[in-house]
Amino acid sequence: MKELEKVKRISIASTLFILAVLIGVLTFERPKNMYAMNTKTTLEKLSTNDYMVSLNEITPEVIIIDIRSQYEYDKGHLETAINISTPDILSEENQGFFNELKDANKIVVLYGKSPQEANIPFMLLYQLGFDNVKLLAVENNYLQNKLITSQIDIEKPVADIKAFIAESVKKSNASKTIAEKTEPVKKVVTVQKKKKKVAEGGC
Amino acid sequence: MDKKKIARVAAFRYKILAIIFLVLAGGLVLLPKYQKQEGIKSETLLSHANSTERYISTDQIANKIINQDPSFILIDVRNEDSFSNYSIPNAINIPLKKIFDEESLAYLNQNQFDVVFFSNDNFYADQAWVLCDRLGFKNLRVLNGGLNKWFSTIINPKMPNEDMPDEEFELYSTRKAASMFFGVVYSDQVTTEDSNVKPEAPKQVITVQKKKKKVAEGGC
Incomplete structure (x- = not known):
């Protein structure tokens, strides 16, 4: 009889244990929008893959996505572009949409006001595993309320700063005898005004 | 039975x-x-990335450098060649490809300093920021506009037109003083002192030092 008691206890304990595990498994929530890549592989892929697309590479099969706000989109957008603004990019609906496009092997091109702006959603989607996502190297400006899209190069230095500084030094050495243009320099003193501002704020 | x-x-x-x-x-x-999920959740990352508080302006950085603020480190994420040609003084070169190297992490993953990423633009700097922010590194900033803006605002500030407000002129003179600090020499500057230009630059800096006082007042 005693043995039977023991067996009972063991089985009760183990059923409870199994129940606990089952409840744990059932209530376990799979995190949404999981990364498919860790940071290191993302970095590697970024440096090896070509993810910039220029305007003339766009074919009708390419899906163009405008990541600016609805307002900006309504004001003017590229033809055939779909509006998914950056803050909504992770919503269930949009993720489903991206998944569909990925399954259909379609290339998705993002653009914003500038490539810098589209960079953030691009990086996010890329890390989520959408490696069919690319960036459009364009800048959008308005001229008299009309959207002007122009091709730009990212990360292109505007000037050789070192050369500029060297040039300025050279110039000043060459023209030592320029006189009486000191007025703008005197204006430096006006920085004091800023000081006043902050003092007022502090009080 | x-x-x-x-x-x-x-x-x-x-x-x-x-x-x-x-x-x-x-x-x-x-x-x-x-x-396997590494770093913070994608939703959190998105909300971090959506706020622009990571951006720091070129004027702020110039001020910090001139005041010898020790609280930040500048990270140049361009390649070695561009770095050796020109970079902001005291910047450390960590090319984007190498940001997860052992020695780079020592700079990036710490709580002591603000880390300011910059590149020619803020494109690569932003990418570095996204990756590091995902890993939960603290105090990451991005220089808004990068070196291009650094050039157009600090190194070669544009003289305001006469019909512009007073503030523009103030800003211009501050920036001009800053550019002198960073080695640019103006032809009108040489007239005051004979030929040696460098002593001039520190003099100009004094105006910016006044901002130091600001901090004291703020403390009260």
Whole structure:
């Protein structure tokens, strides 16, 4: 009889244990929008893959996505572009949409006001595993309320700063005898005004 | 008879239990798949990235450098060649490809300093920021506009037109003073002192030092 008691206890304990595990498994929530890549592989892929697309590479099969706000989109957008603004990019609906496009092997091109702006959603989607996502190297400006899209190069230095500084030094050495243009320099003193501002704020 | 039956079932129970536990153990093998997620959640990352508070302006950086603010480090994420040609004084070169190298992490993953990323634009700097922010590194900033803006605002500030407000002129003179600090020489500057230009630059800096006082007032 005693043995039977023991067996009972063991089985009760183990059923409870199994129940606990089952409840744990059932209530376990799979995190949404999981990364498919860790940071290191993302970095590697970024440096090896070509993810910039220029305007003339766009074919009708390419899906163009405008990541600016609805307002900006309504004001003017590229033809055939779909509006998914950056803050909504992770919503269930949009993720489903991206998944569909990925399954259909379609290339998705993002653009914003500038490539810098589209960079953030691009990086996010890329890390989520959408490696069919690319960036459009364009800048959008308005001229008299009309959207002007122009091709730009990212990360292109505007000037050789070192050369500029060297040039300025050279110039000043060459023209030592320029006189009486000191007025703008005197204006430096006006920085004091800023000081006043902050003092007022502090009080 | 009854006892025998119960005993048989009891023996059988152990087997069932063992099998169930084995199945559960097998389930554990599947679990690590979910735990592979590295860094913060994608939603959190997006909300971080959407706010522009990571951006720091070129004027702020110029001020900090001139005041010898020790609280930040500048990280140049361009390649070595561009870095050796020109970079902001005291910047450290960590090309974007190498930001996860052992020695780079020592700079990036710490709580002591603000880390300011910059490149020619803020494109690569932003990418570095996104990756590091995902890993949960603290105090990451991005120089807004990068070196291009650094050039157009600090190194080569544009003279305001006469019809522009007073503030523009103030800003211009501050920036001009800053550019002198960073080595640019203006032709009108040479007239005051004969030929040696460098002593001039520190003099100009004094105006900016006044901002130091600001901090004291703020403290009150």
